[in-house]
Amino acid sequence: MIGMEQVQGLALQQTLSPQMQQSLHILQAPLMELRQLVASELQANPVLEEENRTTSPSLDEGAPQQSSTLDDEWREVYSQRGSTEQWSAEALERRQHFFDSHTRPQTLQQHLLEQLGAIGLSPNRKGIAMVVVGNIDDRGYLRSDAVEIAAQAGCSDGEAEEVIGIIQELDPPGVCARSLSECLFLQLKRQGQQYSIASRIAQHYLEELGRRKLGDIARQLRVPLAEVQRAAEEISHLEPRPGRPFSAEEEQTVVADIIMERDGDEYTLSLNNSEIPSLRIGNDYKDMLSQPGANREVKEYLREKIRGGRFFIKCIEQRQHTLLNIAREIVNRQREFFDLGPAHLHPMTMSQVAQAVGVHETTVSRAVSGKYMSTPRGLFELKYFFTSGYTTSEGEAVSNESVRQSIAEIIKNEDPRKPPSDQDIVKLLGERGVPIARRTVAKYREQLGILPSHLRKSF
Structure with a gap:
């Protein structure tokens, strides 16, 4: 085509080798993910094996152990399996007892059907109830309305609505609701509060409540703001997902990479190597x-x-070494935090730690990503300790977290009848030598989940 031609040229392009990509992946992987990487590598690379693994005892322990061939290894595996015919009656009994005692947790649907069986419904209503329970999801919500239930069960809309009402009286409270509003109302009704302010808010002002427009709700309901605040507090303790206790979803587990222990006036750090096979x-x-x-x-x-196995082992060792050095530098720079608490967290950047440890700033960023440290003050993500800050009038560096804690302390000790506004908090912090803008105070207050002063005021 006219205007198009091929042009030959040279260009330099930087790419990462597969080995370097693997090294970065291992460095960035949290502990649980690293364990999965090690398991995958053990399957993919036949020359890798775990140290100190249990092996079958030798028949002649006095003879020197010879290197087994692949055939010998396979024979050992098959000999360990054996057939059930060779098992003793006692072993078979223990095996059956294990399988019988290994039960699955009860599902929400099973829990509901068990309660319905104790009620003694008529055969017609029992059939409708089976349809209703089959349409309840794992959260505990009914995914179909009465019209759809009636069509599936071959009954009238009124009969379907009656059975839905019966199931809504079962445990857990709030089950079989068709919306969050109905779910919260059912729980309040179970507590005898179907005519309360909280119940009216749950049914008609849930959107305003989510936006924390408590003043607007108070005006529309024509009740004092204090009552709306108490009602909002009651609603916050209700369960938005009644089926949660029966959910089969696995909870995400956070495992600390670094273990900190106090030894007198000093802190000792160690790696959590128990989760990673050697x-x-x-x-x-x-x-x-x-x-x-x-x-x-x-x-x-x-x-x-x-070669690949040795490089993989070296990458893990380098990850652990780098992570431990970074953790030690964090503890050295944040000693007052561990001694005195969050209000004494100092500003610290990744470039400062990288310079002290002798690595690049991006290496620190990858190393602390998703990693946690168990301390006497609790479990903290390593990124928590990296924060910018302010310089006081006396030249002292104060972290953002310290300012947030100061705001929380001021509001905690406030007079409920005359709570300080954001501008008042700016003045109070200024008296402490911390220069801060009003919009920054408002941002930190919202991060702490604290309402504005006019909504905190008690009458």
Whole structure:
């Protein structure tokens, strides 16, 4: 085509090798993800094995252990499996007892059907109830309305509505609701508060409540703001997902990479290596390389796998070494935080830690991503300790977290009849030598979940 032509040129482009990508992935992976990476690598690389793994005792412990061949290893596996015919009656009984005692947790649907069985419904209503329960999701909400239930069960809309009402009286409170508003109302009704301010808010002003427009709700209901605040507090303790106790979803577990312990006036740090298997290159494969009659292609394959295994082990060791050095520098710079509390957290940047540890700033960023440290003051994400701050009139550096804690302290000790406004808090912090803008105070107050002064005021 006219105007198009091929042009030859040279250009430099920086790319990461697969080994470097693997190294960065290992450095950035949290502990639970790293454990999965190690398990995957153990499956993919045959020369890798765990150290101190349990092995079958030798028949002749006095004889020197010979390097087993692949055939010997497979024979060992098959011999350990055995057939159930060789098992003793006692072993079979223990095995059956294990399977019988290993029960699955009860589902929400099973829990509801069990309660319905104790009520003694008529066969017609029991059939409708089965349809209703089948349309309740794991959160505890009814996914269909009465018209759809009636069509599925072959009954009238009124009969379907009656059965829905029966199931809504069951445990857990709030189950079988068709909306969040109905779910909260059912829980309040169970507490005998179906005519309360909280109940009216749950039914008609849930959107305004979510936006924290308590003043608007008070005006529309023509009640004091204090009553709306108490009602909002009651609603906050209700369960928005009644089916949560029966949910099969796995909870995300946070495991600390660094363990801090107090030893007198000092703090000691250690790596949580219990979650990561200790790896090594199997001796059997090293012996196979030294055999003179081994196939050349087999030797080359083993050399490649051994190089990859050694690099993988080195990456894990480097990750642990870097992470521990960064944690030590954090503790050195934030000593007052661990001694005195969050109000004494100092400003600290990743570039400062990187310079002290002797690595690049991006390395620190990757190393602390998703990593946690268990301390005497609780479990903290490592990123928590990196924060910017302010310089007081006396030249002292104060972190953002310290300012937030100061705002929380001021509001905690306020006079409920005359709570300080954001501008008042600016003046109070200014008297302490901390220069801060009013909009910054408002932002920190919202992050702390604290209402504005006119909504905190008690009459």
